[in-house]
Amino acid sequence: MNPSINEKHPAAGDADLAEADRELRAQVRRAGSLLGDVLQSQARSEVFDTVETLRRGFIALRETEDAEQRARLMSTIDSLPAETMTEVTRAFAIYFNLANLLEELHAHRTRRRLAADGDPRWLGSFNRTLADMAAHGVTLDDAMAQLSNLSFIPVFTAHPTEAKPRAVLDALRRIFEWFQQLTFGNPDELERAEIEEHIRQNIQVLWKTEELRGSRPTVEDEIRNGLYYFRASLFSSVPQIYRNLEKAIENNYGERVDAPAVLTFGSWIGGDRDGNPYVTARETRYALRLQSREILSEYLRRIDELSSRLSFSARWCRPSDAFLAGLEDDEQRLAAHTGTRPERYAAEPYRRKLYLMRRRISAMIDQIQTELRLRAERSERPPLAYASAADLVDDIRIMRESLIGHGDEAIAHDRIKDWQRLVETFGFHLARLDLREESTRHTQCVQELMAALKIEANYASLDEAGRVEILDRELARDDTPALGRLDISSDVEDTLESLAVVREFTRTLGNAAFGSYVISMTHSASDVLALVWLMRVTGVYEPGGEIAPPLAIAPLFETVADLEHIEPVLDKLLENSHYRAFVEAGADDGMLRQEVMLGYSDSCKDGGIMTSRWQLYRAQQEAVALCERHGVDCVLFHGRGGTVGRGGGPTHQAILSQPPGTVRSKIKFTEQGEMIFAKYSNPETAVHELTLGVTGTLKASGTRATDADFSDKAAKLSDRGERFYRDLTENTEGFFEYFQAATPTAEIGALNIGSRPGSRPSKAKLDKSSIRAISWVFAWAQSRHTLPGWLGLGTALTEGGVDTPTLQSLYREWPYFRTIIDNVQMSLAKADMTIASEYAQLATGQGHIFEAIHAEYERAVAGILGITGESSLLDDDPVLRTSLDRRRPYLDPLNHIQIAALTRYREGGDRIWLDPVLRSINAIAAGMRNTG
Numbered sequence: 001m002n003p004s005i006n007e008k009h010p011a012a013g014d015a016d017l018a019e020a021d022r023e024l025r026a027q028v029r030r031a032g033s034l035l036g037d038v039l040q041s042q043a044r045s046e047v048f049d050t051v052e053t054l055r056r057g058f059i060a061l062r063e064t065e066d067a068e069q070r071a072r073l074m075s076t077i078d079s080l081p082a083e084t085m086t087e088v089t090r091a092f093a094i095y096f097n098l099a100n101l102l103e104e105l106h107a108h109r110t111r112r113r114l115a116a117d118g119d120p121r122w123l124g125s126f127n128r129t130l131a132d133m134a135a136h137g138v139t140l141d142d143a144m145a146q147l148s149n150l151s152f153i154p155v156f157t158a159h160p161t162e163a164k165p166r167a168v169l170d171a172l173r174r175i176f177e178w179f180q181q182l183t184f185g186n187p188d189e190l191e192r193a194e195i196e197e198h199i200r201q202n203i204q205v206l207w208k209t210e211e212l213r214g215s216r217p218t219v220e221d222e223i224r225n226g227l228y229y230f231r232a233s234l235f236s237s238v239p240q241i242y243r244n245l246e247k248a249i250e251n252n253y254g255e256r257v258d259a260p261a262v263l264t265f266g267s268w269i270g271g272d273r274d275g276n277p278y279v280t281a282r283e284t285r286y287a288l289r290l291q292s293r294e295i296l297s298e299y300l301r302r303i304d305e306l307s308s309r310l311s312f313s314a315r316w317c318r319p320s321d322a323f324l325a326g327l328e329d330d331e332q333r334l335a336a337h338t339g340t341r342p343e344r345y346a347a348e349p350y351r352r353k354l355y356l357m358r359r360r361i362s363a364m365i366d367q368i369q370t371e372l373r374l375r376a377e378r379s380e381r382p383p384l385a386y387a388s389a390a391d392l393v394d395d396i397r398i399m400r401e402s403l404i405g406h407g408d409e410a411i412a413h414d415r416i417k418d419w420q421r422l423v424e425t426f427g428f429h430l431a432r433l434d435l436r437e438e439s440t441r442h443t444q445c446v447q448e449l450m451a452a453l454k455i456e457a458n459y460a461s462l463d464e465a466g467r468v469e470i471l472d473r474e475l476a477r478d479d480t481p482a483l484g485r486l487d488i489s490s491d492v493e494d495t496l497e498s499l500a501v502v503r504e505f506t507r508t509l510g511n512a513a514f515g516s517y518v519i520s521m522t523h524s525a526s527d528v529l530a531l532v533w534l535m536r537v538t539g540v541y542e543p544g545g546e547i548a549p550p551l552a553i554a555p556l557f558e559t560v561a562d563l564e565h566i567e568p569v570l571d572k573l574l575e576n577s578h579y580r581a582f583v584e585a586g587a588d589d590g591m592l593r594q595e596v597m598l599g600y601s602d603s604c605k606d607g608g609i610m611t612s613r614w615q616l617y618r619a620q621q622e623a624v625a626l627c628e629r630h631g632v633d634c635v636l637f638h639g640r641g642g643t644v645g646r647g648g649g650p651t652h653q654a655i656l657s658q659p660p661g662t663v664r665s666k667i668k669f670t671e672q673g674e675m676i677f678a679k680y681s682n683p684e685t686a687v688h689e690l691t692l693g694v695t696g697t698l699k700a701s702g703t704r705a706t707d708a709d710f711s712d713k714a715a716k717l718s719d720r721g722e723r724f725y726r727d728l729t730e731n732t733e734g735f736f737e738y739f740q741a742a743t744p745t746a747e748i749g750a751l752n753i754g755s756r757p758g759s760r761p762s763k764a765k766l767d768k769s770s771i772r773a774i775s776w777v778f779a780w781a782q783s784r785h786t787l788p789g790w791l792g793l794g795t796a797l798t799e800g801g802v803d804t805p806t807l808q809s810l811y812r813e814w815p816y817f818r819t820i821i822d823n824v825q826m827s828l829a830k831a832d833m834t835i836a837s838e839y840a841q842l843a844t845g846q847g848h849i850f851e852a853i854h855a856e857y858e859r860a861v862a863g864i865l866g867i868t869g870e871s872s873l874l875d876d877d878p879v880l881r882t883s884l885d886r887r888r889p890y891l892d893p894l895n896h897i898q899i900a901a902l903t904r905y906r907e908g909g910d911r912i913w914l915d916p917v918l919r920s921i922n923a924i925a926a927g928m929r930n931t932g
Contacts, residue, residue, distance in 0.1 A: 093923035239418035558599030559581035601773030608725030655696030721796030789827025794859025
């Protein structure tokens with residue numbers, strides 16, 4: 001390993017960090033100056049003056065505490081009218097958005113600089129990964145075989161943690177592009193002034209754009225918003241990833257090869273029914289059609305671009321026989337449909353072929369447009385349409401081979417190959433749509449259907465053995481009961497209609513349109529068998545049929561108790577002959593696979609971070625080992641959020657810290673909320689993030705089981721951490737009253753950032769089960785407690801029965817433990833107990849709760865520093881530490897503004913104060929760079 005490459009931020013050499021930070025600070029200052037220009041010209045004078053007073057004052061306080069100056073600043077905030085408070089908060093929010101995109105650009109710059117120095121092997125790059133493989137004796141054939149089996153699958157979700165409307169995203173994107181020109185375009189003074197004027201204008205657009213939604217987004221809004229990232233970056237990023245991979249293979253093995261497909265994209269947007277009554281069959285149809293239209297429209301753009309380039313005359317080149325045969329087939333197909341043979345580009349064979357391909361794809365888009373306009377329940381494939389995306393890939397491949405055949409190899413490896421990569425990755429479906437529903441809904445469906453069909457009147461009241469027995473009996477039948485008109489509830493009708501959508505769209509888009517059916521709150525084997533039976537009675541699955549089931553089934557284990565029981569549930573499931581037949585029917589490549597989804601958020605909310613991570617680690621080991629005993633390959637699906645308390649953290653390190661032997665060439669991750677924006681809004685960032693995912697999966701797939709067994713140590717830490725966590729959150733009187741008072745949890749619900757209801761159905765007793773994990777994490781972050789990311793760890797480290805030298809050894813030798821400690825450091829570094837203590841004053845009479853939280857925070861910090869040997873948090877991650885230090889003086893006034901506005905809103909109920917509260921939530925989320 002090159003010692004000059006910083007392991008935490010491998011794109012930066014240690015010697016260059018100070019200089020790079022100076023460059024970043026200069027750009028952030030310039031952006032702040034441009035924002036100041038906008039405020040002076042567009043806002044009232046007191047707004048700019050207040051922003052400057054608070055900015056300068058809190059910077060000074062972070063350098064040197066001054067009680068008198070602090071009192072003056074608090075008085076300034078307390079005296080602000082609601083409208084001024086709102087505008088000041090908006091100014092700070094824009095500053096943080098600018099700082100965030102400049103930090104992103106800074107990361108691009110340091111990676112480019114490293115590459116320019118002749119050493120592009122930052123940790124996780126293709127070049128470094130393949131160089132390490134070659135150095136360890138991995139041959140080209142072996143490397144290609146590993147890549148051929150590999151699949152990294154990010155799955156986009158619409159979980160409500162992204163607070164930026166589309167117009168704000170667009171403006172930030174434009175600002176990023178202008179700063180990119182400023183950084184990499186070497187502008188002269190005149191050009192620099194013009195670019196800065198463009199940036200200033202777009203900051204002005206941000207200032208005059210409403211960042212708060214007036215109403216909750218609909219599911220259809222969320223579907224359209226999800227497509228934004230494919231258009232904005234992924235359509236250009238994906239081909240670049242394959243170019244980089246092939247270049248790295250050539251660099252390290254000396255041969256030019258076509259890399260196999262290693263990326264697949266998934267989505268829950270429009271298919272996630274769990275807890276969201278607004279996701280119905282209609283929204284699922286809408287998602288499938290919009291996704292297909294989006295990628296087909298991109299193919300038309302690619303065809304138009306290629307048509308302007310491939311103007312080869314038949315006089316000057318001789319296309320291959322295979323190409324000419326395909327061209328003739330297309331001409332005859334169009335003639336049969338229209339009655340005439342097309343005359344366009346008669347002497348230009350490649351343009352003619354592209355024209356005919358365009359006609360076929362346009363016919364597919366026209367059909368989708370008609371179905372969207374009519375909100376059609378059925379989906380049809382028009383006569384001119386391609387039967388499958390594989391056929392389109394074949395057309396492109398034959399065209400490329402023809403070009404190579406007459407000496408145009410460079411052209412064949414350029415834009416047309418990029419198009420082929422897109423089709424191989426996105427097909428006609430764009431992203432594989434997962435469906436998700438809670439297990440209790442399936443129980444309700446089976447209960448009502450079996451009662452209506454006179455099969456069993458009391459299915460829901462049966463014990464587990466009784467349910468499995470009757471499901472086995474029904475699945476063993478040769479015939480399928482006809483549903484016809486039955487007396488069932490609208491909820492059951494909705495679920496059955498969603499399955500009908502799967503059956504319908506499989507005909508037109510193929511099985512690739514769908515991924516998995518995720519069953520939330522899976523507690524037993526019958527929860528899965530119930531869905532198999534529902535898929536059979538709706539015609540989605542037919543035992544012994546020629547067509548594979550379009551959906552795999554992924555049981556989701558979320559709570560600590562469910563994770564502890566993952567082995568007996570999976571064992572009973574995989575030994576069931578009817579479920580085994582279902583798995584075998586889905587093995588179109590001969591490999592039996594079982595997808596298992598693991599919930600990070602709810603398990604962490606349930607038992608705390610130490611127990612959550614340890615139970616997840618054990619669950620992965622048990623699931624993979626059990627599947628292996630049954631001759632089934634286990635594919636793990638990680639349901640992670642953006643923050644540490646919801647499983648967040650750097651993806652590359654997260655993959656490498658999985659139990660050895662559990663990453664088996666395929667891995668799925670949810671990408672939620674603000675993390676989609678952070679990773680995929682800009683092409684170069686998307687290339688970086690996806691590369692880290694692919695190389696992490698490649699490395700982890702080659703990891704063999706280690707002989708070292710640290711489970712006894714981990715179990716002790718888990719047990720002690722969980723006992724402290726549960727004692728505080730479940731057995732401490734007034735804890736949830738404290739949570740409601742000392743955080744803006746109730747006010748977050750008014751932000752209108754997601755179609756899904758922000759809380760679970762009301763319960764008589766307020767406890768953890770009544771609070772969604774997203775709201776739990778979001779609210780604690782706002783009040784600077786950040787406790788979901790660390791609570792219980794301090795007591796675990798100090799009272800868990802594992803001495804400090806052993807903990808230090810675990811940190812050095814065990815990636816799992818090191819990743820926990822490093823991620824918890826981030827959470828602790830984002831906390832601020834001084835500010836949290838001021839939020840605690842909002843919870844009258846609950847001071848003892850804050851004292852317990854504060855004491856645990858101090859134990860956690862001391863415990864981690866004792867393990868790492870550093871003098872302060874994040875000493876070994878100077879880039880992140882510097883970023884957080886830079887943000888603190890700007891977060892401080894926002895937290896104080898939020899407290900002041902919350903106090904007035906709650907005391908008087910005047911909604912005029914709700915506005916600055918909501919805007920402060922947005923601004924603090926931008927400053928901390930995560931929400932939930």
